[in-house]
Amino acid sequence: MGHILSIDNLRTYFFTPSGVIKAVDGITFSLECGQILGIVGESGSGKSMTALSILNLVPHPGKIVGGSVLFKGMDLLKIPKDTIRNIRGARISIVFQEPASYFNPVFTIGFQISETIREHLRVSKKEALEATIEILNSVGFPSPQERYRAYPHKLSGGMLQRAMIAMALCCNPEVILADEPTTALDVTIQAQILSLLKKIRNDRGASIILITHDFGIIAETADVVIVMYAGKIVERAVTSEIFDNALHPYTKTLLASLYKLSNKINNVSSLPPEQNLANQKKNCVFFDRCSMAEPACNDEEQALREKSAAHFVRCWKA
Amino acid sequence: MNNNPLINATGLKRYFDISGPFTFLKKRIVKAVDGVDIKIYNGEAFGLVGESGSGKSTLGRLLLRLIPASQGKIVFLNKDITDLPERRLKELRKQMQIILQNPYASLNPRMRVGKSAAEGLDAHRIGSKRERLDSVIKMFETVGLKREYIQKFPHELSGGERQRVCIARALILNPRFVVADEPVSALDVTIQAQILSLLTQLQKQFSLSILLITHDLRIVRHIAKTTAVMYLGKIVELADTEELFKNPIHPYSKLLLASIPPAHPKDRKNRTHDPENYNAIMFPQNGCRFINRCESAKTECSEEKEILREISKNHWVACSLNYK
Numbered sequence: 001m002g003h004i005l006s007i008d009n010l011r012t013y014f015f016t017p018s019g020v021i022k023a024v025d026g027i028t029f030s031l032e033c034g035q036i037l038g039i040v041g042e043s044g045s046g047k048s049m050t051a052l053s054i055l056n057l058v059p060h061p062g063k064i065v066g067g068s069v070l071f072k073g074m075d076l077l078k079i080p081k082d083t084i085r086n087i088r089g090a091r092i093s094i095v096f097q098e099p100a101s102y103f104n105p106v107f108t109i110g111f112q113i114s115e116t117i118r119e120h121l122r123v124s125k126k127e128a129l130e131a132t133i134e135i136l137n138s139v140g141f142p143s144p145q146e147r148y149r150a151y152p153h154k155l156s157g158g159m160l161q162r163a164m165i166a167m168a169l170c171c172n173p174e175v176i177l178a179d180e181p182t183t184a185l186d187v188t189i190q191a192q193i194l195s196l197l198k199k200i201r202n203d204r205g206a207s208i209i210l211i212t213h214d215f216g217i218i219a220e221t222a223d224v225v226i227v228m229y230a231g232k233i234v235e236r237a238v239t240s241e242i243f244d245n246a247l248h249p250y251t252k253t254l255l256a257s258l259y260k261l262s263n264k265i266n267n268v269s270s271l272p273p274e275q276n277l278a279n280q281k282k283n284c285v286f287f288d289r290c291s292m293a294e295p296a297c298n299d300e301e302q303a304l305r306e307k308s309a310a311h312f313v314r315c316w317k318a
Numbered sequence: 319m320n321n322n323p324l325i326n327a328t329g330l331k332r333y334f335d336i337s338g339p340f341t342f343l344k345k346r347i348v349k350a351v352d353g354v355d356i357k358i359y360n361g362e363a364f365g366l367v368g369e370s371g372s373g374k375s376t377l378g379r380l381l382l383r384l385i386p387a388s389q390g391k392i393v394f395l396n397k398d399i400t401d402l403p404e405r406r407l408k409e410l411r412k413q414m415q416i417i418l419q420n421p422y423a424s425l426n427p428r429m430r431v432g433k434s435a436a437e438g439l440d441a442h443r444i445g446s447k448r449e450r451l452d453s454v455i456k457m458f459e460t461v462g463l464k465r466e467y468i469q470k471f472p473h474e475l476s477g478g479e480r481q482r483v484c485i486a487r488a489l490i491l492n493p494r495f496v497v498a499d500e501p502v503s504a505l506d507v508t509i510q511a512q513i514l515s516l517l518t519q520l521q522k523q524f525s526l527s528i529l530l531i532t533h534d535l536r537i538v539r540h541i542a543k544t545t546a547v548m549y550l551g552k553i554v555e556l557a558d559t560e561e562l563f564k565n566p567i568h569p570y571s572k573l574l575l576a577s578i579p580p581a582h583p584k585d586r587k588n589r590t591h592d593p594e595n596y597n598a599i600m601f602p603q604n605g606c607r608f609i610n611r612c613e614s615a616k617t618e619c620s621e622e623k624e625i626l627r628e629i630s631k632n633h634w635v636a637c638s639l640n641y642k
Contacts, residue, residue, distance in 0.1 A: 042506040042507075042508060042509075043477070043506055156370075156371075157370065186369040186370055186533045187369075187533055187534060187535070187574060187577040187578060187579075188369055188573060188574065188577045189369075190577065190579070191576070191577040191579075194579075213506045213507055214507055214579065215507065215581075216578070216579025216580060216581065217579050218583075219579060219580045219581060219582055219583045219585070219586070220579045220580055220583075220586055220587075239583045240583050240584070243582050243583055253508060254507065254508060256511075257507045257508045257510065257511040258507060258581055259581060260511045260514075260540075261507065261510065261511060261514075261536040261537070261540070
């Protein structure tokens with residue numbers, strides 16, 4: 001298995017009136033073919049911005065200030081606009097968190113999916129429509145022959161998310177970026193969508209980056225996990241290794257939250273509130289919220305070190 | 319715990335007419351709550367779970383009389399409030415409050431949060447200006463917010479802090495009964511754990527009765543002593559929370575429990591049975607409402623209406639297959 005996507009020292013900064021916010025601050029990782037890679041972190045940790053940066057879709061006032069995103073040897077940040085348009089949605093596609101706000105409400109979902117197909121594959125309207133029905137069918141969309149004509153508001157959240165996944169799949173992409181694909185959904189639908197993602201990986205061999213704040217979802221699906229905090233990777237390892245042997249205090253807190261949720265334990269020490277992310281000049285990003293912090297932590301920049309085989313952590317105490 | 323429930327609803331129904339302006343066409347009705355009996359005792363935390371569309375939020379609103387019931391009776395503090403006029407209801411409203419799902423939407427963006435939290439006191443004309451301020455500060459401290467926060471606007475706060483403001487606002491009138499409608503669904507997992515700990519602590523401290531509405535069973539387990547599972551407007555299973563987790567009987571409860579994401583990759587489950595193509599609303603008129611999704615459905619299920627029956631002590635199930 002080779003690398004399909006390698007991200008090297010990617011940095012995306014937001015230039016706001018109150019200062020520079022380093023949403024993504026020098027992250028490096030690679031995605032292997034057929035792998036499900038989970039990115040975990042709280043809101044504001046830069047996980048969604050990582051996904052948008054990969055496709056060079058960062059919104060204003062954000063800018064990608066450095067690094068590279070190599071997709072099969074092509075640097076997506078350097079290639080011309082036309083070329084990346086042919087990649088977005090066709091070879092690398094993205095599933096957003098709230099399907100209701102990403103579909104255009106005045107077109108039917110069938111039209112919107114077939115539009116993507118026609119844009120990328122240059123086929124006739126009729127062929128595109130047939131492909132749409134087929135893809136809707138494959139994501140478990142009930143009676144697609146009739147319901148491809150439905151407008152987004154006619155569908156439930158779970159169905160709309162399926163349509164969104166169908167749209168992401170319609171050109172048979174090599175990489176799927178799924179940004180909190182189940183956050184707005186019921187647990188039963190969440191279970192269905194997660195098994196659909198696993199099925200897509202198994203049947204089509206697509207590689208998936210799954211972004212979430214819920215370690216439960218990671219436990220269910222991911223092969224490898226990256227934990228992000230304040231734009232940096234703080235820990236990276238194989239899923240079972242993270243669960244059995246978490247090293248970074250932040251990862252431990254996240255896992256403790258999940259454990260608390262799952263096992264009915266109250267009053268575990270809670271995380272102090274988030275600090276202002278603008279203009280941070282600290283050597284350990286987690287310093288202010290860490291229960292194990294001591295002055296020595298700020299002496300020098302914490303680097304991502306390989307603690308054991310393929311287990312990286314950004315904390316000198318680990 | 320005394321034997322008189324704080325709130326007792328019987329045969330509660332709420333139908334919504336969605337036919338639109340063309341009433342000469344076929345009349346379409348959504349039975350959001352379709353015959354529910356519910357008792358919540360003093361100081362009890364009661365969990366209500368179900369998917370979206372199961373009518374759980376509607377039920378919460380009915381109990382607070384934020385929307386009128388189509389049928390049934392609600393007794394709160396030994397008073398029938400089903401048809402009580404708004405003027406006389408106001409006195410009782412102090413005793414019942416709601417915490418909403420989305421703290422980003424439920425606070426007025428142009429009002430300082432201290433003012434938002436004090437609105438209940440203002441509406442009921444309780445205390446002088448000074449006293450109101452004092453009680454807001456005190457309540458903010460109780461929910462873990464510093465006193466400076468009363469001067470802030472909602473956009474200056476994080477999601478968890480906003481939800482704390484909403485909790486302070488709900489508790490400031492010292493209510494007996496609080497409906498918490500998905501209080502943590504919009505929050506990160508770390509913050510969820512904090513807010514849940516806070517709610518549990520406050521529930522004990524003020525001996526509140528809480529109706530906790532959620533789709534995530536993990537959350538119910540934290541707070542609720544008793545849990546009801548709702549499906550398409552009806553309660554299908556009702557039991558002590560621990561009993562429900564250890565020994566779920568209704569196929570729908572089993573499905574919900576099986577859908578909880580695992581806490582460790584070694585607990586990965588195989589696909590649970592849940593058909594993807596079903597029409598939930600098209601259940602047979604005389605049959606079970608879960609029939610289209612049920613893995614153990616038999617022919618008799620389409621002929622017999624499910625009735626909530628007590629199958630063991632304090633464990634009620636509406637499934638005809640599990641009775642006999």
